[in-house]
Amino acid sequence: xxxxxxxxxxxxxxxxxxxxxxxxxxxxxxxxxxxxxxxxxxxxxxxxxxxxxxxxxxxxxxxxxxxxxxxxxxxxxxxxxxxxxxxxxxxxxxxxxxxxxxxxxxxxxxxxxxx
Amino acid sequence: xxxxxxxxxxxxxxxxxxxxxxxxxxxxxxxxxxxxxxxxxxxxxxxxxxxxxxxxxxxxxxxxxxxxxxxxxxxxxxxxxxxxxxxxxxxxxxxxxxxxxxxxxxxx
Numbered sequence: 519x520x521x522x523x524x525x526x527x528x529x530x531x532x533x534x535x536x537x538x539x540x541x542x543x544x545x546x547x548x549x550x551x552x553x554x555x556x557x558x559x560x561x562x563x564x565x566x567x568x569x570x571x572x573x574x575x576x577x578x579x580x581x582x583x584x585x586x587x588x589x590x591x592x593x594x595x596x597x598x599x600x601x602x603x604x605x606x607x608x609x610x611x612x613x614x615x616x617x618x619x620x621x622x623x624x625x626x627x628x629x630x631x632x633x
Numbered sequence: 634x635x636x637x638x639x640x641x642x643x644x645x646x647x648x649x650x651x652x653x654x655x656x657x658x659x660x661x662x663x664x665x666x667x668x669x670x671x672x673x674x675x676x677x678x679x680x681x682x683x684x685x686x687x688x689x690x691x692x693x694x695x696x697x698x699x700x701x702x703x704x705x706x707x708x709x710x711x712x713x714x715x716x717x718x719x720x721x722x723x724x725x726x727x728x729x730x731x732x733x734x735x736x737x738x739x740x741x
Binding site: 549551558559560561563566606608615621622623624625626627629 | 675682720728729731733734
């Protein structure tokens with residue numbers, strides 16, 4: 519089945535220790551997104567790619583970086599995690615929303631704990 | 634004013650009840666509208682898209698009122714399995730904007 523896969527599902531890191539979360543998709547969608555979701559809050563968009571075209575949200579901290587080496591894979595790098603970065607990180611994909619009312623498909627998320 | 638606003642609930646309803654959620658959005662240029670469902674500690678999943686003419690999928694009916702900038706979701710004959718958080722999602726010219734969600738608990 520075509521899907522969005524995230525690894526790992528649970529990640530524990532130490533304060534200040536860099537961590538990388540990964541996402542892959544078999545849907546062949548050209549748009550990929552990273553969201554941060556904290557308890558009882560809406561998913562917050564961090565950045566997204568239209569193909570290789572990177573789009574950063576204005577309020578995304580510099581501590582968060584992303585890489586998309588090819589259509590299928592996208593990575594979220596947190597350079598120096600703080601306690602406030604503990605959250606669920608959701609990867610999503612879609613076809614180009616500028617060309618139609620395409621919904622997003624989400625991966626199962628990576629729950630990040632910072633100790 | 635927040636871009637997408639929802640009543641957070643919780644809505645506690647008995648099985649078989651009809652329940653309605655409303656959502657308002659601030660950007661009149663919004664182009665696409667969706668309802669997503671999110672179970673506890675899981676990812677959001679698309680429940681249904683919302684079209685101008687309104688649309689129905691089984692027990693679920695979605696309505697869009699562009700003039701008043703609100704979207705609604707009606708669930709008839711509630712099941713225990715409907716218990717979840719329902720996210721109102723709007724696409725403005727930028728990618729999707731999520732509401733904080735409305736929590737529904739269906740009680741036996």
